Amino acid sequence: MIHVEGLVKDLGGRRVLDEISFNAPTGTITGLLGPNGAGKTTTMRILATLLVPDQGRVEIAGIDISRDPIGARRALGLVTEDPGLYDRLTVREQLTFTGRAYGLSSSTVAARIDQLASLLGMGDYLDERAGILSKGNRQKVSLSRALVHDPPILLLDEPTSGLDVVAAASLEKLLTLPEVTCGKTVLLSTHRLDEAERMATRVVGIAGGRVVVDATPEELAEAYGGSFREAFVQMLGRAELGG
Amino acid sequence: MVADQPGRAELRAVATQEALDALRGRRQLIMRAVTPIALFIVVLGATLVLRGADPDQRGNFRVAVEGEFEGSRSTLEALGRGRIDFEASDDAALATARGAHLGLRIPSALDSAIGTSADDIGQSLQIVVFFRPSDPASRAANALVRAGFSELRKRLLLEVTQARTTQITLNVTDVQLTEKGTRRLSSGLVPALLVLQASMVVAGAATRILGRRNRGLLIAQLLLPMSRWRMSLAKMLAEFVIGLATAGPVLIVVLLFVAGTSFGSDGVVAAIIATAATLITAAALYVPMAAVGLLIGTLARTQEQVSLGAAVAVIISATTAAVFALGDLPPFGPTALIPVAGLATALRDLLAGQGSPLWVLVGMVSSVGVAAAFTAFAARSFNSERLVLRSVA
Helix, strand or coil: CEEEEEEEECCEEHHHHHEEEEECCCCCCCCCCCCCCHHHHHHHHCCCCCCCCCEEEEEEEECCCCHHHHHHHHCCEEEECCCCCCCCCHHHHHHHHHHCCCCCHHHHHHHHHHHHHHCCCCHHCCEEHHHCCCHHHHHHHHHHHHHHHHHCCEEEEECCCCCCHHHHHHHHHHHHHHHHHHEEEEEEEECHHHHHHHHHCCCEEEEEEEEEECCCCCHHHHHHHCCCHHHHHHHHHHHHCCC | CCCCCCCHHHHHHHHHHHHHHCCCHHHHHHHHHHHHHHHHHHHHHHHHCCCHHCCCCCCCEEEEEECCCCHHHHHHHHHHCCCHHHHHHHHHCCCCCCHHEEECCCCCCCCHHHHCCCCCCCCCEEEEECCCCCHHHHHHHHHHHHHHHHHHHHHHHHCCHHHHCCCCEEEEHHHHHHHHHHHHHHHHHHHHHHHHHHHHHEEEEHHHHHHHHCHHHHHHHHHHCHHHHHHHHHHHHHHHHHHHHHHHHHHHHHHHHHHHHHHHHHHHHHHHHHHHHHHHHHHHHHHHHHHHHHHHHHHCCCHHHHHHHHHHHHHHHHHHHHHHHCCCCCCCCHHHHHHHHHHHHHHHHHHCCCHHHHHHHHHHHHHHHHHHHHHHHHHHHHCCHHHHHHHHH
């Protein structure tokens, strides 16, 4: 479970997050939606302990990230738009080193890599250097790296951005596989409404650094009438006019 | 599968990952191996040129005199014609090798030996002159002294008969070809090369860290469950390993050279000590250089800043090599307390047969100590907020 309460963050003299609060329940995919500059990435970075909030409290799997950031890091995996791989290392090496850095034994890491390779279809290029892989495959490696220590929390920050339609669909499919995300708390940050509608069981909409909606896609569509997409856009429009 | 508290494995995993990725970039490795050799040639050339930059020697020449100094003062002052400062020395050859413009080994009571009293019977005096042909100032001092002796001979011829004239024979020796001279020169070359080779680590480390930040690798690393200090330490260790691996071929040649020259002059034990001290020095020099590279790479925002920082580090290293390793500083053990420079001096003195392995160890501790301080400072700068926001900018 992710618990976010009263999150405030100023960057460059501008308030980027203004009292953000929401929960992401265990075993669900929660979509963090909003237009560019809404504060999604800043929120994800705070949750991943990469940024420190000015105010507010965040709990990751029951761990207060301000009090125990290292413990929180051990409990989460993050996939960002940029996979950030060592080009001269093979996929297996990258995953092995990551697993070892999380304190897993060699045998555990090896077994986990085989399991992930099979699950994500990486068997063909497990021993290839990452530098020669396509962006879609690199993103799969990034996902495996986030999962290698089997964390209870998975943060996905625009994971399909920059991917072509086929690669994005393939990754999206993997992310919804029960074997991949089952039992985990998944927070998916995206500006693509269709992606959120397909994947998320609940959406938190952010605009101008504030939470403007926290509901299931169905609830939203029902409240505003029409499709989820129309309802969400209408909701954002109201929030911006109101803000 | 949330892992238990990781120990050394985390450190090793991050360091190995960093080092392996870098060591697979062959082009960079070749560059880093070859550049210091070219730099070394430039520094050595510049040092020799600077030593002889004033062949007219506006100040007086320094001439070391081995032998009975007091009983030779009148003769020496006549030779110098006010342009030479004579100083007593236990070993004129060594003093010349160390930087005196000239060395003279004179017989006892030179003044009375070439005196012109009627009772004196002509005798032969052997005077050995040590000079450095590669140094114009040394050559000029040699010419001045030889001219002085020539005038002295003429004066003796005019004042007494040929049969009673004291014969003065000058034995002019190139000190660089003597064992002491060669040893002195080579003892400076080894630490100078090691310092320059190690300085290459700075640019490599800083560039790599900035590059990895720009490629988003840093975010993945900052997510690992380890403290910033351990992360910084892991990166420093990786750069240290990369530096040593890059220097491997040159280091092997240097170690063989040191072992060979020390064995030839002082035997097996001295050769082992000298080789071990050289290896320790090489390793200890790479640690602070890796830490400086880490610090620059962490603090810099752009490649230009990295280049500037690395250039400053190389210039400081080259100056250190020229002054402390190749220079004429007299042996002084406590110099080893100065990180890097002191270590280079301690090794130079040890290889010249004038130092102690203990001072090399002191130099190692001081250099590693300053590296720890730099690494800790880099860890403080390893602020995820600053680095992440910068990498985005």
